[in-house]
Amino acid sequence: MNYTIPTTSHESVLYVSFGSLARLPHAQLVELAHGLEHSGHSFIWVIRKKDENGDSFLQEFEQKMKESKNGYIIWNWAPQLLILDHPAIGGIVTHCGWNSILESVSAGLPMITWPMFAEQFFNEKLLVDVLKVGVPVGAKENKLWASMGKEEVMGREEIAKAVVQFMAKEESREVRKRARELGDASKKSIEKGGSSYHNLMQLLDELISLKKTRTCEKPN
Incomplete structure (x- = not known):
């Protein structure tokens, strides 16, 4: 990757990724491209x-x-x-896949949510309504089961507006604050004594115990 993320502006770059399974139709790719450009904000966009x-x-x-x-x-x-984890990244446009959510939360980043199919719509509700670290772009239809027609494409104006509001520090202050707090909490959970650390150690203890039990049960 021959690209240097700008370091002069803190939280000024938007990261855009829809994972490895979701596939946007060409019409939506065009609208997304124009929307990102018209927003006036710097971005990194991962495309298959x-x-x-x-x-x-x-x-x-x-x-x-x-x-x-x-x-x-x-x-x-x-x-x-x-x-x-780069300080210039100010947020992510995500399809609400669980791995991407965990990585974004760990980095303390707020999310523009754009679910595509399956449980991603439930994940969006968690981010937007419960954790309050996500801002919905307005996706409504499960793309795995339905074909995307022209009327269902998210327009460039809607996308640009969502990005501008999301990247504006004043308008997204509370969402960013909660995202940072959640990021700090996630880091503490993997430290010694944290909940994730404890659960991992417990799993290792159970695996070791299981191995010892099976070893003892083997006939001589």
């Missing part, structure tokens, strides 16, 4: 190579962003943990 579908739009958009230095596209895979 096969989402190109033989179209040159994404290559042209990538070149345009390289020239403007306002956005960067990473194809197929990105070192997500390293990116999320």
Whole structure:
């Protein structure tokens, strides 16, 4: 990845990733690209190579962003943990997959939630309504079971508006505060004496005990 995340502006870059399974139709990719550009905020966008579908739009958009230095596209895979831990990252657009949620929470980052299918809509409710560290973009339909028609595509204006409001420090102050608090709590949980540390040690003890039991039960 030949890209240096800007370090001059704290929490100024938006990270965009929809995981390895979700696939956005071309019309939505176009609207998302324009929405990110029109927001005026710097971004890093991870796109699967096969989402190109033989179209040159994404290559042209990538070149345009390289020239403007306002956005960067990473194809197929990105070192997500390293990116999320960078101080310039101000949040993530996520499909609400559980792994991405855990990584974002651990980094203390708020999320723009854009669920695609299955339990991701329930995960969004947890982030938005319970933990209050997520801001919904407005996705309503399960994309695994339904085909996305033109009327169901999230428009560039809606996307740009959501990004602008999300990245504005004043408007998202409380969400960011809660995200940082949750991030601190998650780090404490893996320290010695923390809940995650305790659970892992308990699991190891049980596995060791199980091995000893099976060893004793073996016939001589």
